[in-house]
Amino acid sequence: MSSQRSAESLLRDMFLAAIEAAQPAHCIPAFLPESPRGRLIVIGAGKASAAMAAAVEAAWPGKLEGLVVTRYGYAVPCRQIEIVEAAHPVPDEAGLTAAQRILDLVSGLTADDTVLCLISGGGSSLLPLPLPGLSLADKQAVNRALLASGASISEMNCVRRHLSAIKGGRLAAACHPARVVTLLISDVPGDKPCDIASGPTVADITTCEDALAIVRRYGIALPANVLEVLASPAAESIKPLDPRLEYCETHLIATPQMALEAAAKVALDAGVTPYILGDSIEGEARDVGKVMAGVALQVVTHGQPFRTPCVLLSGGETTVTLRGQGRGGRNVEFLLSLGIALDGAAGVHALAGDTDGVDGVEEIAGAYLAPDTLQRAWEQGIRPKDSLANNDGHGFFGALDNAVVTGPTLTNVNDFRAILIEEPQA
CATH class of the missing domain: 3.40.50.10180 (Glycerate kinase, MOFRL-like N-terminal domain)
Known part of the structure; x- marks a missing residue:
């Protein structure tokens, strides 16, 4: 779990396991x-x-x-x-x-x-x-x-x-x-x-x-x-x-719980302790992102309520109140809000996606967030807060080549969210 690539691979494997469990x-x-x-x-x-x-x-x-x-x-x-x-x-x-x-x-x-x-x-x-x-x-x-x-x-x-x-x-x-x-x-x-x-x-x-x-x-x-x-x-x-x-x-x-349990098993097999925070979390996607960022930062800073390495899993269905003209998607809106609140916190990676393969109206399941995501966006002239204000999560992550595309999954057990927190580097 020392490299960004391995973190992303683990998160994608967990998402696919959640989908497979509901086939x-x-x-x-x-x-x-x-x-x-x-x-x-x-x-x-x-x-x-x-x-x-x-x-x-x-x-x-x-x-x-x-x-x-x-x-x-x-x-x-x-x-x-x-x-x-x-x-x-x-x-x-x-x-x-x-x-x-x-x-x-x-x-x-x-x-x-x-x-x-x-x-x-x-x-x-x-x-x-x-x-x-x-x-x-x-x-x-x-x-x-x-x-x-x-x-x-x-x-x-x-x-x-x-x-x-x-x-x-x-x-x-x-x-x-x-x-x-x-x-x-x-x-x-x-x-x-x-x-x-x-x-x-x-x-x-x-x-x-x-x-x-x-x-x-x-x-x-x-x-x-x-x-x-x-x-x-x-x-x-x-x-x-x-x-x-x-x-x-x-x-x-x-059910969503069955899917989260399947993802949790993948994490355990990789030596990462999973914690299922809830299978029915609702609320504005950007607000849920801020709350989840707060939990993740508490883990990073104080080792509470969980010790690293761990992954925080949740499901449910957030909502988006449209304010802008962007390409939307409640999972990418959650993820963008999470990333802004984390502000590049070291060792924190996340993936959010809809298990049906379609987040909003796009044929895109969701996206992946890395510690350097915001920095890479700024280098391209993309302002994360402007993208969030415009409900443009798909545009944001697509420009960074971090979209998660599964195609039709032929099932649907709602949203999947995973926040992977690695051990601090010595």
Whole structure:
């Protein structure tokens, strides 16, 4: 661990281990239901849904049929399950059509049938079927406003599911009286099923008033017709004890904690002690960066609360309130803020990335930070604080050739952050 290259390699290996731990091929087989007397219908949505469908086909011994929708570029070939691609994070017509087709596919089922629902992060945008009175354009406007508001993922999904004809338990209700088995790959802090893809097959305890309160809290400007629908009884989601959910069961098959534990093992094998600080850390990305820098500097300066060498691991989903016109990304925003606060502290390296391979809207997972990152930026005429003020983390790290690019990972267990603190040089 004496060289910068070895530090970067270790951090990248940890990130890849976190991604690998959440691959559907490892997680799916143990949770498949028994063969039904009737049909097995496979449906789903999310960045990992196509890979999940392929894993089902590989492990399922009999006949099945179905349709899942995933992000453009995330399709995996399947023989019996149709794979449709659509837009994320702002929905498009392909997602709208796929959502309606999924509802049509599960209509008219019987108690002998089983629906296997494969849900992962990204499903909220990939199933954009609006309630009556709303259009796709309305859903797109709502999504853009939510993404720019600074609201947490839980708050955003509360609003989304109360404007949806398929989320908030409505998909499960449409499957009744068939058995519904939902397999979830969690990308949300706290792993709450109702927040993963806005909970299309699970009960929702939040209300329309909760959604309206979020809109007011963040000053989100919504069209008058959207507010009218959101305030109407038709927007209320499916609640616990609804009889249409009687034959539904839900399983978390991959979570952020599992990914962090896989990364921790890589660190241990390299002789570095890992500390998992939390799998559900939220807040403004730049603020979380400052806090994590404070912890790291305490380790460097005082050997508290941990001794070196160590790596500080965390997951969750931070937010970015857009202030500038840069290329964004919550993980690179965190990392840039961390670097500014560390101010070149010796022996401190970090990597932050989204486990789905896309940080923000860029096909870039995240970036790597070294002790000399700020110095190299200044030498190129790049002012780190200006880049942060402009929400331009991708532009900053890209100019330094420190971007982390994985391509489509076919899974999604949220953000990965690792701060590696080496032993002081003698």
